[in-house]
Amino acid sequence: MDQANKRMHTRTQYFLIKDDKQAIPIYAFRDPTDLSAIPALVVDIGDGGIQILTTRGVDLSQQTFDLELVDAGEPSDTELRREQIQMVWSREDGTNIRTGFAFTQGLDVGARWVQILESAPHRLLRCILHPV
Numbered sequence: 001m002d003q004a005n006k007r008m009h010t011r012t013q014y015f016l017i018k019d020d021k022q023a024i025p026i027y028a029f030r031d032p033t034d035l036s037a038i039p040a041l042v043v044d045i046g047d048g049g050i051q052i053l054t055t056r057g058v059d060l061s062q063q064t065f066d067l068e069l070v071d072a073g074e075p076s077d078t079e080l081r082r083e084q085i086q087m088v089w090s091r092e093d094g095t096n097i098r099t100g101f102a103f104t105q106g107l108d109v110g111a112r113w114v115q116i117l118e119s120a121p122h123r124l125l126r127c128i129l130h131p132v
Contacts, residue, residue, distance in 0.1 A: 026041060026124060026126075028040055028041055028070070028126045028127070028128075029070075029126070030128050034128075034130075036130065036131055037128045037129065037130055038054060038058050038059075038060075038065075038128065038129040038130075038131075039126070039127075039128055040052045040053060040054045040058075040126075040127050040128065040129055041053040041124050041125065041126060041127065042067075042069070042113075042117060042124065042125040042126075042127050043098065043123075043124060044117075045113045045114050045117050046114075048102055048103055049088065049100055049101055049102045049103065050067070050085060050100075050101050050103065050113065051098055051099070051100050051101075052067075052098070052099050052101060052127065052129070053093065053096045053097070053098055053099075054096060054097050054099065054129075055095075055096055055097070056092075056095065056096065056097055058097065060087065060090060060097070060099060060129075062087075062131040062132065063086060063087050064084065064085070064086050064087070064104070064131075064132040065084070065085055065087070065101070065129040065130060065131055065132060066082055066083070066084055066085075066129075066130040066132055067082065067083050067084070067085045067101070067127055067128075067129060067130075068082050068127060068128040068129075068130060069082070069113075069116070069125060069126075069127050070125070070126040070127055070128060083103055083104075083105060083113075084103075084104045084105065084132065085101035085102065085103055085104060086101060086102050086104055087099060087100075087101055088100045088101060088102050
């Protein structure tokens with residue numbers, strides 16, 4: 001077993017997403033020094049909430065997180081890169097866990113994020129959850 005397979009805290013999460021009947025591998029990363037960060041994918045956004053995909057075995061017992069958007073694209077989107085969210089529900093979604101969160105700063109936050117998600121490849125955004 002190599003050193004990468006012996007890690008206690010993985011810094012990469014692998015997702016296999018179906019898009020137009022085709023499986024697409026997506027990797028989400030976190031900073032190797034931030035052991036509490038959770039790499040994830042934004043899969044849906046509404047006016048007041050957001051749905052995030054994480055791998056099984058990830059500890060989401062914390063109710064409040066800072067959501068950091070990893071691939072917003074434009075440097076002018078820096079004000080959208082980090083928002084506080086509150087967990088509302090969680091369920092299994094294939095081999096992953098889909099969790100619904102509400103934005104703590106109000107409904108207008110989601111409307112701004114929808115534009116970013118719509119222009120993203122495969123309508124997915126890499127993100128990191130930071131427990132608060």
